Amino acid sequence: MFRFVLRRLLQMVLAFFGTTLIVYALMFAGQGDPIQALAGERPVTPAQRAYLTEKFHLDRTGVGGFFYRYLDYLKNLLQGDLGQSLTGRSIGDILAAAWPVTVKLALIAMAVTILFGVTAGVLAGIRRAGLFDNATLVLTLLVLGIPTIVLAPLAQYLLGVRWPLFPPTAGADPDLFALLLPGIVLGSLSLATALRLTRTSVAENLRADYVRTARSKGLLRRRIIGVHVLRNSLIPVITFLGVELGNLMSGAIITEGVFNIPGVGFNLFRGIRTEDGPLVVGIVSVLVVVYLVANLVVDVLYAVLDPRIRYE
Amino acid sequence: MRVRRLAAWTALPLAVTLGLAACGSGGGSGTGQSDPDAAVRIEIAEPQHLVPTNTNETSGSQVLAALFSPLVDYDEANKPYEVAAESVSSSDNKVWTVKLKDGYTFHNGEKVTADNYLDAWNYGAYAPNGQNSSYFFEKIAGYADLQGDKPEAERMSGLKKVDDLTFTVTLTEPYSEFRSMLGYTAFYPLPKAAFSGPGVLKEGYEQAPVGQGPFRMKGSWQHDAKVEVERYDAFPGEQPKVGGVEFRIYQQPTAAYADVLSDNLDVIKTIPTENLSTAGTDLGDRFQQSPASSLQVLAFPTFQKEFGNPEVRKAISMAIDRDEITRSIFKDSQQPARSFVSPVVAGYRENTIGAAGEFDPAKAKATYEAAGGPKKIELSYNGDGGHKDWIDATCNQLKANLGVECVGTAEPKFADLLTKVKAKQPVGLFRMGWVMDYPSMENYLGPLYSTNGSSNYYGYSNPEFDRLLAEGAKAPNEEAAVKKYQAAEDLLAKDMPVIPLRYGQNNFGHSTKVKNVQMDLFDRVDLLKIEAVS
Numbered sequence: 069m070f071r072f073v074l075r076r077l078l079q080m081v082l083a084f085f086g087t088t089l090i091v092y093a094l095m096f097a098g099q100g101d102p103i104q105a106l107a108g109e110r111p112v113t114p115a116q117r118a119y120l121t122e123k124f125h126l127d128r129t130g131v132g133g134f135f136y137r138y139l140d141y142l143k144n145l146l147q148g149d150l151g152q153s154l155t156g157r158s159i160g161d162i163l164a165a166a167w168p169v170t171v172k173l174a175l176i177a178m179a180v181t182i183l184f185g186v187t188a189g190v191l192a193g194i195r196r197a198g199l200f201d202n203a204t205l206v207l208t209l210l211v212l213g214i215p216t217i218v219l220a221p222l223a224q225y226l227l228g229v230r231w232p233l234f235p236p237t238a239g240a241d242p243d244l245f246a247l248l249l250p251g252i253v254l255g256s257l258s259l260a261t262a263l264r265l266t267r268t269s270v271a272e273n274l275r276a277d278y279v280r281t282a283r284s285k286g287l288l289r290r291r292i293i294g295v296h297v298l299r300n301s302l303i304p305v306i307t308f309l310g311v312e313l314g315n316l317m318s319g320a321i322i323t324e325g326v327f328n329i330p331g332v333g334f335n336l337f338r339g340i341r342t343e344d345g346p347l348v349v350g351i352v353s354v355l356v357v358v359y360l361v362a363n364l365v366v367d368v369l370y371a372v373l374d375p376r377i378r379y380e
Numbered sequence: 381m382r383v384r385r386l387a388a389w390t391a392l393p394l395a396v397t398l399g400l401a402a403c404g405s406g407g408g409s410g411t412g413q414s415d416p417d418a419a420v421r422i423e424i425a426e427p428q429h430l431v432p433t434n435t436n437e438t439s440g441s442q443v444l445a446a447l448f449s450p451l452v453d454y455d456e457a458n459k460p461y462e463v464a465a466e467s468v469s470s471s472d473n474k475v476w477t478v479k480l481k482d483g484y485t486f487h488n489g490e491k492v493t494a495d496n497y498l499d500a501w502n503y504g505a506y507a508p509n510g511q512n513s514s515y516f517f518e519k520i521a522g523y524a525d526l527q528g529d530k531p532e533a534e535r536m537s538g539l540k541k542v543d544d545l546t547f548t549v550t551l552t553e554p555y556s557e558f559r560s561m562l563g564y565t566a567f568y569p570l571p572k573a574a575f576s577g578p579g580v581l582k583e584g585y586e587q588a589p590v591g592q593g594p595f596r597m598k599g600s601w602q603h604d605a606k607v608e609v610e611r612y613d614a615f616p617g618e619q620p621k622v623g624g625v626e627f628r629i630y631q632q633p634t635a636a637y638a639d640v641l642s643d644n645l646d647v648i649k650t651i652p653t654e655n656l657s658t659a660g661t662d663l664g665d666r667f668q669q670s671p672a673s674s675l676q677v678l679a680f681p682t683f684q685k686e687f688g689n690p691e692v693r694k695a696i697s698m699a700i701d702r703d704e705i706t707r708s709i710f711k712d713s714q715q716p717a718r719s720f721v722s723p724v725v726a727g728y729r730e731n732t733i734g735a736a737g738e739f740d741p742a743k744a745k746a747t748y749e750a751a752g753g754p755k756k757i758e759l760s761y762n763g764d765g766g767h768k769d770w771i772d773a774t775c776n777q778l779k780a781n782l783g784v785e786c787v788g789t790a791e792p793k794f795a796d797l798l799t800k801v802k803a804k805q806p807v808g809l810f811r812m813g814w815v816m817d818y819p820s821m822e823n824y825l826g827p828l829y830s831t832n833g834s835s836n837y838y839g840y841s842n843p844e845f846d847r848l849l850a851e852g853a854k855a856p857n858e859e860a861a862v863k864k865y866q867a868a869e870d871l872l873a874k875d876m877p878v879i880p881l882r883y884g885q886n887n888f889g890h891s892t893k894v895k896n897v898q899m900d901l902f903d904r905v906d907l908l909k910i911e912a913v914s
Contacts, residue, residue, distance in 0.1 A: 104795030106428070107512075109762075109813055110436060111827070111834045115527060119510025155428045157603065165603060221634065229641045236638040239628070240605030328635040330604035341764070 069371070069378075073364065080360045087356045088145075088349055092138050095345035102126065102343035106154050120154065141346060151346040153339075159350045162335060167354070169240065169247075170324070170331035174316040176244075176251030177258065178309070185259040186305060189266025193301070194293065196271050204267075208260035220253050220326040237328040250327040254320055258312045265308055269301040276300075299373050306373070310366035314359040417623035418912035419610075420894050422647045422905055423636040424627045426604050430586040432568035433504025433511040438649075441565045442904045443627050446609045447487075447591035448568040449617055451478065452559060454901060458726050458819045459858075460560050463617060464492075464592070466545075468562060473554035473854065478562075480545040483616040486571040487596035494547040496569035496592075502526070502535045503579055504566055513566035515834070516817070519558070521550045534579050554854040556861040557820040564818045565902075594620045594908065604629055621896075621911045643891045646912075647905055651887045653766065656711045663889045670899050673724045673816040674884030675717060675824070678759065678774070678809045681801065682877055683839035687809075691751035693876040694736040696809075698744035699781040700774055702737070702881060709770045713887050717880040720872050721824040722816065724901050727862035733873045733880065741781035748782050756785040758808025762797050763790035767811060801837045812837070812878065819901050821865040825849060829877060840877035 103112055103120050121127050128136050144151055150159040192201040211219075227249055228236030234249040273279065274297060282292045321333035332351055339347035370377045427440035432448065435441050452460040452468060462468060466479040484492040503509060505517035507527045517523050521538030525531060538550035551558065561567070571590050576582040588600040594617065595609035610624040628645060630636040633652040639645035641662060651659050651667070659667040680687045687693060702716035718737035721728050731737055757778055761767040768790065775786040789807065791797040800807050814835070816823045826849055827833045831841040845868050852864030886899040893913055898906040 100793065101795040101799055104798060105793055108437070109794045110815075113512070113515045113834075115507040115514050116510055116512055118529070119508065123510075162603070165605075224635075224638050229638050232642055236642050236644060237630075237635045240602065325632045326635060328630050328632065328639075330629070330631065334604075334631055 069368075073368070076364050076367070080357070080364075083360060084353065084356055085142075088142070088353050089138065091349050091352045092141065092345060093134065095343070095348050096134050096137070099343050099345065102154060102345075105341070105343050123152075124154070141349070150350045153344050153347050154342060159347050162347065163332075163350055163354065165240075166330060166332050166335045166351075169242065169329055170317055170320060170333065172242075172244075173247055173251055173254060173320060173324070173329065173331060174313060176247055177255030177316050178313060180252055180255035181259045181262050181309070181312070185262035186266050186302075189263040189305075190270055190293075190298065190301075192263070192267040193270025193274070196267075196274075201267070204263060208263055211256050211260040216253065216257065216322045219256065220250075220323050223249060223253050224326055239328055240330050242329070247329075250323050250329060253327075254316060254323045258309075258316065261312075262305060262308060266301065266305050269304050270297060273297045273301050303370060303373055306366055306369050310362040311359070313362045314355060317358060318355050413914055414621065414895065414911040415623075415914035416621055416912075418893075418914065419608075419624035419626055420622050420646045420910055420912050421626045421628050421644075423630050423633075423639075423645055423649055424607075425631075426629050427601075427607075429512070430589050430601060430607075431511070431581065432500065432570070433509075433513050433516075433566050434586075435565050436512045438903050439627075439629075441902060442649075443607050443609075444565055444568065444589070444591070445902075445904050446593060446595040446625055446627075446907050447589055447597065448565075448593040449484070449591075449615070450564075451562040451567055453563055454560075454819055458724055458901065460563055460819075465562070468559045470558070473556050473558070473856070474551050476549045476551070476558055477542075478547055478549065481616070482545060484592050485614055486573070486592045487590050487612055488571060488573050490571045490573065492569060492592050493544045494541045496571060497567075498535070498539045498541060498547060499572075499575065499579075500568065500570035501539060503570065503575075503581060505536055506534060506579065507531055509581070513564075516561065516564060516566040519551045519553065519555050519561075521552050523552070553850075556853060556855045556858055557818075557822055560820045560858075561818045594618075595625060598624065604631075618908055620908050622907075623912075625907060637889070640889055640891050643893060646891045646894045647897055647910070648889050649886065649899070649903065649905060651713075651889050653711070653713060656713050656887060659887070659889060666892070667887075667889045668897065669713075670886045670888075671715070671722070671724050672884035672886045672899075672903055673722050673819070673901055675720075675722050675814045675880060676714070676882045676884070677717075677812050677814070677878040677880050679812045679838050679878040680809055680876075681804070681807070681838060683804060684806060686754040689751050689753075690875050691747055692753040693879070695744045695748035695751060695753060695782070696757070696778065697733065697736040697876060697879040698738065698740050698747065699778055700879065700881070701739045701777055703739070705770055705773050705777075706882060709773055710882070714882040714885055717883045720869050720878075720880055721821050722883055725816065725819045725821050725824065726858070727821040727865055729866065729869075732869055733876070736873070736876060737880075745782055748784075753782070753784070756787075757782075758787055758789055758806075760789045760791060760797055760800075760807040760810040762792070762794040762811075764793055771811065798837065804839075809879075810837075815884075815903075816901075821862060821869070822849065822852060825865060825868055825872075829872060838877045840875070842871060842875060845871045 103117055125137050153159055188204055192204050195201055224236050227233050235246045238246040238250055279292060279297060282296055317332055320331060321337050324331045324333045336351050424439040424442050427443055428437055429435050430440055430443060432444055435444055449464045451465040453463045455461050464481060464484060466481045468476060468478050470476040486492060501517055504511045505514050505523055505526045520536050522536035525533040526536060540548045542548060569592060573590055574582055574585045588597045594612060594615045596612040598608040598610045601607050606629055607627040611620060633650055636645055636648045637652055637655050640648045680693050682688060706712060706714055706716050719729060719732040759771050759775055761771050771788040775788050778784060778786045797810055801810055814828060827835045829836060829840055830846050830849055848864050848868040852861045855861035855864055886903055888899055890897045894910055895913055896909045896911050898909050900906050
C-alpha cells in the first residue's frame with residue numbers, strides 16, 4: 069500500500085509538469101494580442117505597448133520564444149513565484165484570494181450531493197419502481213435537462229429577489245449562509261447524477277448472490293443493506309464523486325458569475341479572456357493537483373470498501 | 381430566453397405594486413430624512429489600476445473621483461469651471477498659468493503644492509513607467525524627450541513652478557481646449573509620500589491611494605471584492621452629503637441588478653440589456669437614463685476600392701433604419717446618432733450628416749446602384765461584446781433595402797478585429813465605439829479622422845480637415861475653436877468615412893435607500909450629490 073501511494077505521488081510530479089507544458093503551449097498558441105485585449109477597445113499607446121512587451125517577453129514568438137518563456141515561467145515557479153498578471157497583480161495573490169471561497173463552495177455542493185443524492189439514491193434503489201423511485205427519476209431528469217446558465221439566475225431571482233430567503237449575491241468573503249444557495253445550484257447537477265448512479269448500483273447489488281445468502285442466513289435487513297449492499301454499491305459512486313470534486317471547482321464559472329463570487333472559475337474565465345497565459349496555467353496547475361489527489365484518495369478508498377482490491 | 385420571459389411575467393404583478401407604492405410615497409426616495417453619515421454602496425468592475433496616470437477605464441476613475449479633486453469640472457452646458465484650481469488662464473493658448481486654491485491638503489496631512497502636480501504629470505509622461513494615460517501629456521513641451529527606451533530627460537521642459545501655488549504649462553502648439561482637458565483623471569496631483577525616490581512611485585501606492593479629494597481610503601483596495609472610502613473632513617471644497625462610499629466589485633451586471641432589486645446595493649451604473657425591458661416596472665422612477673459620451677459607428681475601410689466612393693458610403697447609411705434598431709434591439713437604451721460628435725460636448729449640432737441620416741430605401745438603392753456599390757457587404761464585429769443582434773438586424777436591412785448580399789462576421793475579440801484592420805485585410809465594414817477622454821469636440825474628431833489620428837483605422841485622410849483642426853487648436857477662444865471644429869465636422873458629413881449609428885446612454889438604477897443619484901459625463905456617479913435616506 070505504502071509503495072503504491074509513493075509511486076502514485078511520483079507520477080503526480082510528472083503529470084503536473086506535463087499539464088503545465090500543454091496548457092502553456094495552448095495559451096501560447098492562442099495568444100493574439102494580449103495588450104489590446106487588456107485595453108478592450110481603447111487605443112494602446114506605443115509606450116504602453118513597449119513597456120508590457122518587454123516586461124512579459126511578448127516579442128518572443130515561435131518555437132524558440134515559446135521554450136524561452138516556458139522555461140522562464142518554470143524557473144520562477146520553482147522559486148515559488150507564479151509571476152504577474154498583465155495588470156501587474158501577483159498571480160500568487162490572485163490565487164490565494166480565489167481558492168478559499170471556491171473550496172468552500174465546492175465542499176457545500178459536495179455535502180449537498182452526498183447528503184441528498186446518495187441517500188435518496190439508496191432509498192430509490194431499495195424500493196425500485198415505487199412511487200419515490202419514479203418521482204426522483206422524473207425530478208433528476210428535469211434537473212439534468214436544465215443547464216446551469218438557466219438554473220442559477222432563476223434560483224437567484226426566485227429565492228433571492230422575489231422571496232428573499234437567501235441573499236441574492238454572495239460576494240468575496242461570504243458567510244456559510246450566503247454560499248448555501250450557490251452551493252445547492254452548483255451541486256444540483258452532480259446530485260442528480262449521484263442519485264441515479266447510487267440507485268442503479270444498489271438495485272443491481274440487491275439481486276446479487278451474496279444478498280440471497282445473507283438473507284437465508286437470517287441476517288437483519290438493516291444489516292444486509294447497511295453493510296453488505298452499501299459497501300459494494302458505493303464503488304462507482306465514490307469514483308464519480310472523486311472526479312466531480314475537481315469539476316465543481318473548475319466548473320463553477322457560471323455559478324460564480326451569477327452569484328458574484330470571485331473564485332477560481334471566475335479567474336479562469338478572466339485569464340482566458342485577457343489571454344493571460346501565466347494566470348491560466350497557475351490555476352490549471354492547482355486544479356490538476358486537486359484532480360490527482362482526489363483520484364488517489366478514491367483508489368485508496370476502493371481498498372477500504374472492497375477487500376478484493378488490494379494494491380501491491 | 382423563455383425562462384426569463386416567464387420570470388418577467390411573474391415579476392410584473394409584484395413590480396406594478398411596488399411601482400405604485402413608490403409613486404404613492406413621492407418617487408421612491410421614501411419619506412426618510414437624508415442621513416449625512418451613512419455610507420452608500422455603488423457597483424463597479426475590478427479597476428485595472430488606481431494610479432491617476434495609469435487609469436483609463438470607468439471603474440478605476442470612479443474610485444479616483446472620490447479620492448481626488450480635479451483642477452476643473454464641467455457645468456450643465458459641459459463647459460469647464462475651476463474646482464481645485466483658482467484659475468487656469470492663458471493669453472496665447474500656448475503658455476498656460478495654473479493657480480491653485482489655498483487650503484487643499486492630502487489625506488496624509490501634506491499641503492498640496494504645485495510640485496505635486498508637476499511630479500505626477502512627469503511621472504505619467506515618462507515612457508519607461510508604462511502609464512496608460514501618458515498620451516494626455518503629449519501636447520506639453522518636452523514630452524518627446526521623455527519617450528523611447530532610454531529617454532533623454534525625466535521632466536518635461538514645459539512644466540515650470542512659479543511659486544507654491546502657481547505653475548505654468550507651455551505647450552508645443554497653441555491649444556484652445558487645454559483647460560477642458562484638465563478635468564480628466566490623468567491630471568490629478570500625487571503627494572510626496574507616493575514616491576520612494578525622485579520619479580519612482582512607491583511599490584503598493586495603488587493599493588491605498590492618498591489623494592486630496594472629498595473622500596479618503598478606508599483600509600486598502602480589496603481586489604475583486606471592494607474599495608471603501610470615508611469622508612475627509614479637512615476637505616476645503618464642496619463637502620459630500622454621505623459619510624462614505626463602498627465601491628463593490630461585480631463581475632456581472634446581472635448580479636448587481638439582483639442586489640439593487642433587493643436593496644443590497646444602492647447604485648447600479650449600467651443595467652444589463654436583458655433587464656432593460658423590465659427595469660421601468662421593477663424600479664419605477666428609480667430607473668434613470670442620462671446621455672453618455674459613447675458613440676457607436678460602422679467604419680469603412682476607405683482604402684478599399686469598392687468603398688472608396690463617398691456616394692456608396694452615404695447610400696449604405698441611408699439604407700439603415702436607426703430608429704427601428706434602437707427601438708427593437710436596444711429597447712431605447714441608446715439613442716440614434718446622426719452626427720459625428722456626441723450631444724454631451726459643447727458645439728454639438730443635431731443631424732449634421734443631413735440626408736445620409738434619413739431612412740429612405742428607394743433613394744438609397746438608386747444612389748447605391750448609380751455609384752456602383754459592391755454586390756456583397758460584410759460587417760465585421762467582435763463577438764465578445766453583445767453586438768451580434770444589431771449587426772444581424774443591420775444586415776437584414778441592407779439586404780432588403782439595397783438588394784445586396786450581407787453577412788455579419790464575428791472576430792473573437794476587438795483586438796483580433798483591429799489586427800486585421802491594421803493589416804488592411806478585407807473585413808468589409810467594421811464596428812467601432814468611441815468614448816471621449818475629455819469633453820471637447822476635438823476629442824471626437826482628431827484621434828479618429830485626422831491623417832495621423834491614433835484611432836484612424838479607415839485610411840481616411842483629408843488635408844482640409846487636418847488644417848481646420850489645427851486652426852481650431854490655435855483659435856483665440858473656445859467659441860472660435862468650436863466654429864472651426866464644426867466646419868471640420870461638415871467635411872466628414874461630405875465624405876462619410878464612418879456611419880454614425882447610436883449614442884450611448886447611462887441606464888442606471890438605485891435602491892430605496894439613496895436619492896439624488898446622477899451620472900456625470902465620464903459615466904461616473906456624482907459623489908457630491910448622492911444622498912443616503914435613512
